[in-house]
Amino acid sequence: MAELDDIIHQPLRLKIMAALNALHPTQGLDFPRLKKLTGATDGNLGAHIETLAKAGYVSVEKAFVGKKPQTTVTATAAGRGAFARHVATLREIIATAEGK
Amino acid sequence: MINSQEASAALMEIESLSRLVRQSVFYRHASTMLILWGVATFIGYLLSFFAPAAAPVIWAVVIVAGVICAIIIGALNKKREGVSTFDARATAAFIAFVAFGCLWSIVFGNMAPRQIAAFWTTYFMLPYVMTGFWFGRVFVVIGMSVIALTLLGYFLAGPWFTLWMAVVNGGGLLLGGLWMRRS
Numbered sequence: 189m190a191e192l193d194d195i196i197h198q199p200l201r202l203k204i205m206a207a208l209n210a211l212h213p214t215q216g217l218d219f220p221r222l223k224k225l226t227g228a229t230d231g232n233l234g235a236h237i238e239t240l241a242k243a244g245y246v247s248v249e250k251a252f253v254g255k256k257p258q259t260t261v262t263a264t265a266a267g268r269g270a271f272a273r274h275v276a277t278l279r280e281i282i283a284t285a286e287g288k
Numbered sequence: 289m290i291n292s293q294e295a296s297a298a299l300m301e302i303e304s305l306s307r308l309v310r311q312s313v314f315y316r317h318a319s320t321m322l323i324l325w326g327v328a329t330f331i332g333y334l335l336s337f338f339a340p341a342a343a344p345v346i347w348a349v350v351i352v353a354g355v356i357c358a359i360i361i362g363a364l365n366k367k368r369e370g371v372s373t374f375d376a377r378a379t380a381a382f383i384a385f386v387a388f389g390c391l392w393s394i395v396f397g398n399m400a401p402r403q404i405a406a407f408w409t410t411y412f413m414l415p416y417v418m419t420g421f422w423f424g425r426v427f428v429v430i431g432m433s434v435i436a437l438t439l440l441g442y443f444l445a446g447p448w449f450t451l452w453m454a455v456v457n458g459g460g461l462l463l464g465g466l467w468m469r470r471s
Contacts, residue, residue, distance in 0.1 A: 192290065199301075206302040210309035217309075225308055275302065278295040285292030 193274045195243045200228055200236045205271045208246065208263035216249070216262030237261055245270055314423050315468045320361055322430075322465030328354040330458025333405075337450040343401060385415065402449055406442045409457050410435050430464040 196205050203226040207217060217225070223233050240246040245267030249260045263271070290298075332350040336343040389411050393404055413431040420427030434457060441452035 197290075197298075202298060202301065203305055206305040207309045210306035211313065215313075221312070225305065225312070275299070278299050281290065281295040282292045282299070285295075 190273065190277045190280065192277050193270050195239065195245065196270060196274045198236070198239075200226060200232065201240055202274075203228075204233075204236060204240060204261070205245065205263065205267065205274075208261065209268060209271050211263075213263070213265070213268065216247075216260040219259040219261070222261060240267065243267075243270075311424055315426075317365065318423075319465040319468035320365075321358060322461045322468065324357055324361065324465075325354060326458050326460070326462030326465055328357075328458075329461065330454050333450050333454035333458060337454065340401070340450070402442065405450065405453055406438055409438045409453065413438075426464065426468060430460060434460040 196202055204222065207222060207225050211217070219233070222228075222237075223230065226233065228236070237246060237248060241248050244264060247262050247264050249262070251258055251260070328350050332347055335346045335350075339346065389408065393399055393407050397403075397407070399407060413435045416427045416431035417435075420429075420431065437456040437460065438453065441449050441456060445452040
């Protein structure tokens with residue numbers, strides 16, 4: 189059986205990747221929306237996004253919308269692949285337990 | 289390695305987040321359209337109240353302008369997000385829906401202007417209510433509220449019915465759109 193991805197498996201990082209993977213590959217989520225969806229605090233979310241970015245699973249784009257800074261997080265192709273494998277492994281664990 | 293209960297909980301969390309995100313994206317696009325058509329119907333009813341004889345021309349202009357704005361908004365969304373929100377099947381369904389309404393309100397129906405206003409408003413709220421069964425209860429609430437207030441105005445608003453519809457129909461869609469944008 190394939191191993192679970194340790195980077196994705198952490199609960200908040202799993203939520204971040206699940207949210208980003210529900211979007212079209214070219215779409216991302218801005219920081220406040222991601223914070224609202226995951227229920228995380230600013231510092232916690234920032235730290236976990238950084239971990240995912242270091243692994244190459246997400247890209248972080250900072251831009252100014254008017255005078256306001258906006259951070260947009262998007263799942264990379266590598267991140268989408270890793271997430272798909274992680275989900276497949278979760279399903280495999282359930283199937284094995286059910287004796288399929 | 290985790291056990292099957294933990295794996296199952298993780299999958300449920302993923303599914304729940306995915307549903308939330310899809311709903312959030314749908315709300316964002318739909319809210320723009322609700323605001324657009326809220327403003328359009330508000331203007332249409334307001335002008336029709338002051339110039340009832342010109343109502344058919346007013347509504348033709350309002351609808352054409354609304355459709356053009358909707359196309360422009362769709363193109364801007366595509367440019368900004370790289371994703372087309374145009375859906376050929378949804379467009380075909382919308383055309384069939386409008387054609388059916390025209391058939392019964394213009395060809396077969398012998399309706400007075402007041403009845404036409406009530407018919408189109410309640411008819412257009414029907415897909416809102418049905419959409420809500422799949423994409424969020426807020427659509428059901430908006431649709432049912434506008435239908436109920438339309439019927440209330442139809443029977444009780446007397447000569448102020450057109451103005452009532454500007455507030456209820458236009459204002460209802462506008463408020464619904466703003467609420468969805470905030471949520």
